Amino acid sequence: MLPVTASLSLYKRNYYTLQEDHWHAMICIVIITLLCVTCIYQRSKGLEKVETMFMTTTLHSGDEILALQKVSVRFGQRTVLSEIDLSIRGGEFIGLIGPNGAGKSTLLKILLGLLSPSAGSVRVLGSAVRRGSAVIGYVPQKIHLDPGTPLTGRDLVGLGLDGHRFGFALGGRHRRERIDEALRSVDAIALAQSPVGRLSGGEQQRLLIAQALLTDPKILLLDEPLSNLDIKSAREVVRLVARISRERGVTVMLVAHDMNPLLDVMDRIVYLAHGHAAIGSVAAVVQSDVLSGLYGYPVEVLRTKNRILVVGGQDTELEDWNLAGEEHCDGGVTVS
Amino acid sequence: MTGFWRAIFAAGFFSNPEVQNALWLGGVIAVVSGAIGVFTVLRGQSFAGHAMSDMGAAGAAGALLAGGTAIAGFLSFSVVAGASVDLLGVRPRDRDVATGLVLTAVLGLGSLFLFFDTRIVGAPEIILFGSLFTSDPGLTPWLSALGAAVLLALAIVFRPLVFISLSPDTALARGVPVRAVGFAFMLLLALAVGESSLVVGSLLSTSLLIGPASAALRVTARLRHAIPIAAVLGLLATWLGILLAYDSFYWPPYGRGWPVSFFITGLVLAIHLLSRLWPPAARYGSTTAQRTARIGG
Numbered sequence: 001m002l003p004v005t006a007s008l009s010l011y012k013r014n015y016y017t018l019q020e021d022h023w024h025a026m027i028c029i030v031i032i033t034l035l036c037v038t039c040i041y042q043r044s045k046g047l048e049k050v051e052t053m054f055m056t057t058t059l060h061s062g063d064e065i066l067a068l069q070k071v072s073v074r075f076g077q078r079t080v081l082s083e084i085d086l087s088i089r090g091g092e093f094i095g096l097i098g099p100n101g102a103g104k105s106t107l108l109k110i111l112l113g114l115l116s117p118s119a120g121s122v123r124v125l126g127s128a129v130r131r132g133s134a135v136i137g138y139v140p141q142k143i144h145l146d147p148g149t150p151l152t153g154r155d156l157v158g159l160g161l162d163g164h165r166f167g168f169a170l171g172g173r174h175r176r177e178r179i180d181e182a183l184r185s186v187d188a189i190a191l192a193q194s195p196v197g198r199l200s201g202g203e204q205q206r207l208l209i210a211q212a213l214l215t216d217p218k219i220l221l222l223d224e225p226l227s228n229l230d231i232k233s234a235r236e237v238v239r240l241v242a243r244i245s246r247e248r249g250v251t252v253m254l255v256a257h258d259m260n261p262l263l264d265v266m267d268r269i270v271y272l273a274h275g276h277a278a279i280g281s282v283a284a285v286v287q288s289d290v291l292s293g294l295y296g297y298p299v300e301v302l303r304t305k306n307r308i309l310v311v312g313g314q315d316t317e318l319e320d321w322n323l324a325g326e327e328h329c330d331g332g333v334t335v336s
Numbered sequence: 337m338t339g340f341w342r343a344i345f346a347a348g349f350f351s352n353p354e355v356q357n358a359l360w361l362g363g364v365i366a367v368v369s370g371a372i373g374v375f376t377v378l379r380g381q382s383f384a385g386h387a388m389s390d391m392g393a394a395g396a397a398g399a400l401l402a403g404g405t406a407i408a409g410f411l412s413f414s415v416v417a418g419a420s421v422d423l424l425g426v427r428p429r430d431r432d433v434a435t436g437l438v439l440t441a442v443l444g445l446g447s448l449f450l451f452f453d454t455r456i457v458g459a460p461e462i463i464l465f466g467s468l469f470t471s472d473p474g475l476t477p478w479l480s481a482l483g484a485a486v487l488l489a490l491a492i493v494f495r496p497l498v499f500i501s502l503s504p505d506t507a508l509a510r511g512v513p514v515r516a517v518g519f520a521f522m523l524l525l526a527l528a529v530g531e532s533s534l535v536v537g538s539l540l541s542t543s544l545l546i547g548p549a550s551a552a553l554r555v556t557a558r559l560r561h562a563i564p565i566a567a568v569l570g571l572l573a574t575w576l577g578i579l580l581a582y583d584s585f586y587w588p589p590y591g592r593g594w595p596v597s598f599f600i601t602g603l604v605l606a607i608h609l610l611s612r613l614w615p616p617a618a619r620y621g622s623t624t625a626q627r628t629a630r631i632g633g
Contacts, residue, residue: 112509132511140505149502150378150559156502163499164510166492195557211506 064126065090065218065251066111071120073106080106082275083120088253088268090218093245095262096255098272104255105141107272108221111253112138125218132164137212137250141223145204149197153188153207154179156196160211182210185247186240202233206240213244220244222254226261234261241265259286260307286310349582358468358578358596361476365532366544366570368483371490371563372528373549373570375521378559379501383432384421384522386542387439388529391417393538394446396463401453406463407475410538411482411530417442418526422519466537466597468578479531486527493520498559535574536597544570547604551611573603 066088073081081103088094098104109115110122113131122129124136137160145156158179183189186206191199196207205225212220222241226234238254242265245252256262259269263282271278271285273294278285285291286308288301295312302309349355376385395413396406417438424434450460462470490497496517499507508514532541548569552562577600584594 114508131509136509138506138509140503140509143503143505145502148553150374150553150557150562151498151502152558155498155559159495159499159502159506160510163495163507164512165495168491168494208503208506 063090064088065124066253067121067123068110069121071110071117071122073103073110073115074118079275081110081117081272081277084277086270086277086279088251090251091245091249092251092267093242093265094251094253094268094270095259095266096253096270096272097257097259097262099257102272103275104272105223108138108223108253108255111219111221112136134215135218137215137217137220139205139208139212139220139222139225141255142227143204143208145197145199147197149195151196153183153191153194153196153199156207157182157188157210157214160214178214182213183207185213185244186210200233201228202230202236205229205233205237209237209241209244213248213250217250219251219253222252224255224257226256226258238262238265263308282308344583345579349579352582353473354469355578355582357471357473357476359575361471361479362468362535362574362578362600363571364480364483365528365535366548366574367567368486368528369532369541369544370548370552370566370568370570371487372525373545373547374552374559374562374566375490375497375501376525377546377549377553379521381522381525382542382546384418384435385525385529385545387421387435388414388417388526389533389538389541389545390439391442391446392530392533392541393463394442394449396533396538397446397449397453397459400459400463401449405472405475406467407479407530407534410533411527413442414526414530414533415523418522419519422522462537463533464537464539465595466533466535466540468535468596469581469593471534479534482527483531486524486531489520489524493517493524497521536600540597540601543601543604544574547601547608548573551607554611554614569607570604573600573607577603 064087066086068084068086071081071084071086072079084107096104096107106115110117111124111129113129113133124133158175160182161175161178180189180192183192186209188203188206188210191203191207194203196204199207209220209222209225212222220241225237225241229237238261241252241254244250253270254262259266259282266282268280269282269285271291271294273291274296276294278290278294286301288299291299291301291310297312300311302311373385376382392410392414395409395411395416397409398413399406399409420438421431421435424430424438453459496507496512499510499512500514500517504514529541529545532544535541536544548566549562551569552566555565556562577596580599581593581596584599585591587594
C-alpha cells in the first residue's frame with residue numbers, strides 16, 4: 001500500500017503528463033545560448049578594459065587632465081549648469097563647493113559619462129568621456145550599507161576591480177595583492193575581514209575610496225564624502241585623500257557644501273552657485289563680489305582666524321555656513 | 337538498529353519511484369530557490385518573489401483550462417510577471433505599488449480561469465498547495481536542466497549583481513548595465529519561483545525562496561558562504577518534509593498522507609526561527625574579537 005495512492009489517482013488522470021514538451025527544451029537552449037553569448041562578449045570587453053587599466057599613460061603633473069568648455073545642462077525649462085568652463089591639471093586637489101541644488105552632482109555625472117550635457121564639450125585626458133572608464137574613480141554620495149550586508153571589507157573593495165565583469169570570478173594571488181595594496185593605501189588593511197555593515201561611517205568611506213582606487217585612476221571624484229561624518233572622521237578622510245592625491249599624482253575633485261575642512265589641502269576651488277561656476281584659488285574666488293556675481297544677489301564673505309563664512313543677502317536663500325561652519329571650528333587652518 | 341531506521345524510513349521509502357522523483361525534483365528546487373533567495377533577501381525583493389508565484393498560480397489555472405500542464409503556466413506567468421514588475425517600477429515604492437496592482441489583476445484572471453475550468457476536481461488545491469508526489473517524472477529532466485541553467489546564469493551575473501545590489505551608483509559609473517542585470521535577476525527569480533511553485537504550491541513557494549536564504553544570511557557574514565548554506569538548509573527542509581509526508585501515511589487519519597507542503601513550510605519556519613537564536617557574534621567569527629582587541633589595545 002503506497003502512501004501516495006491518493007495523489008497518484010490524480011496523476012493517473014493524466015493532467016500532468018506532457019504531450020509536447022518541446023518548448024521546455026527551447027527555453028533551456030535559448031537561455032544557455034544567450035548566457036554563453038553574453039559571457040563571451042563580456043569577456044572580450046573585460047580584457048580590453050584590463051589593458052586600459054594597466055596602460056601607462058605618460059602624464060606629467062601640470063598637464064591638462066579635465067577640460068570643460070561652455071558646458072550647459074538643461075532639464076526642460078530649468079538650467080542646472082550654464083556655460084561652465086573648467087580646466088583642471090594633473091595632480092590638483094579641487095574642492096567643488098556650492099549650496100544644495102547648485103549642480104555639483106550634475107557636474108560629476110557629466111564627468112562620469114552618466115549624463116550628456118545639453119551643450120558644450122567635455123574632455124577627459126584629451127578624449128571624450130566614456131561611462132565605465134577606468135581613468136576615473138568614483139565614490140558616490142551617501143552609500144548606505146545595511147548592518148546585515150554579507151560582505152567583508154575585501155569583498156567590497158574587490159568590486160572596484162572586477163565588480164562590473166560577468167562570468168566566473170578568477171581569484172588568484174594577483175587579485176588579492178592588488179586589493180590588499182588598495183586597502184593599505186587607505187590604512188584599512190585591518191578591516192579586510194570585517195563585515196562592512198558593522199563598520200563606522202568613516203571606515204566605510206575609507207573602503208569606498210580604496211574601491212575607487214583599484215583601477216589606478218588618474219582622477220578621483222568624491223561626492224560629499226564628509227556629509228555624514230563627525231569632525232574627527234571628516235578630517236581623517238580629508239587628510240587621507242590629500243595624501244593619496246600627492247603620492248599617486250591623482251587629480252581629486254571633492255564635493256562638499258562646506259569649504260572649511262578643505263581649506264589647507266585644496267589647490268583650487270570650483271565654486272558653483274545657481275548653475276554658474278568660478279575657479280581659482282580660495283583667496284581669489286571666495287570674495288564678496290565674485291560670489292555675489294555667481295548668486296546674482298549680494299552675499300557677504302566673512303573671514304575669521306581659521307574659517308570662512310558666506311552669508312546670504314536674502315533671508316530666503318541664506319547660506320547657513322555660519323551654522324555649518326560652527327562644527328568645523330577646529331583651528332589649524334589659515335586663510336591667505 | 338534496523339528497527340529504528342525502519343521506523344523512520346517507512347517500508348518502500350527508497351524504492352518508491354514517486355518518492356525518488358520527489359526527492360530529486362525537490363532537491364533541485366530547494367537548491368535553486370536557496371541560491372536565488374539569498375539575492376532576493378539581499379535586494380529586498382521578497383514581495384516581488386511572492387507576487388510572481390501568485391501570478392504563476394493564475395498561469396497554472398489558465399494552462400490547465402487550456403489543456404496544458406501546470407508547470408507551463410507557472411513558468412510562463414512568473415516570467416511575464418517578473419518582467420512587467422521590473423519594467424513598471426524602478427524605485428522601491430513604485431515597484432511595490434506596481435507589483436501589488438499587477439498581482440491582484442492577474443489573480444483575478446486566475447479566479448476566472450478556475451471558474452471556467454470545471455473538468456479538474458482539486459485543481460485549485462494542486463496549484464495553490466503543491467503536488468510534489470504527482471509531478472510527472474517525464475518533466476523532471478527538463479526541470480533539472482532549467483534549474484541548472486538558472487544556477488549557471490546566476491553564477492555569470494554574480495559579481496555585477498552584487499555590485500548593483502550594494503551600490504547602484506558606483507556600478508553605473510563603472511559601466512555595469514544596471515537595469516539589464518536587475519532585469520536578468522528578475523527573470524531568474526521568476527524561473528526559480530515557477531519551479532518551486534510546482535513543489536510546494538504557489539502560496540507556499542515563498543517559504544523555500546526566502547526561508548533558507550534569510551537563515552543563511554543570519555548565520556554567515558559572507559555572501560559566498562551564504563549561498564551554499566541556504567541551498568543545504570533548503571535541501572534539508574525539503575527532504576525531511578518528504579520523509580515526514582511519507583511516514584504520515586501511518587499517522588491518523590490512517591490511509592491518507594499529510595500534505596508534503598505542510599511539512600516543508602513548517603520545517604523552513606523552524607530553521608528560520610532557529611537561525612534567529614544564532615548569536616550575532618558567532619556570525620562574524622573571530623573578526624569581531626580581533627577588532628575589539630585592536631580597538632581596546
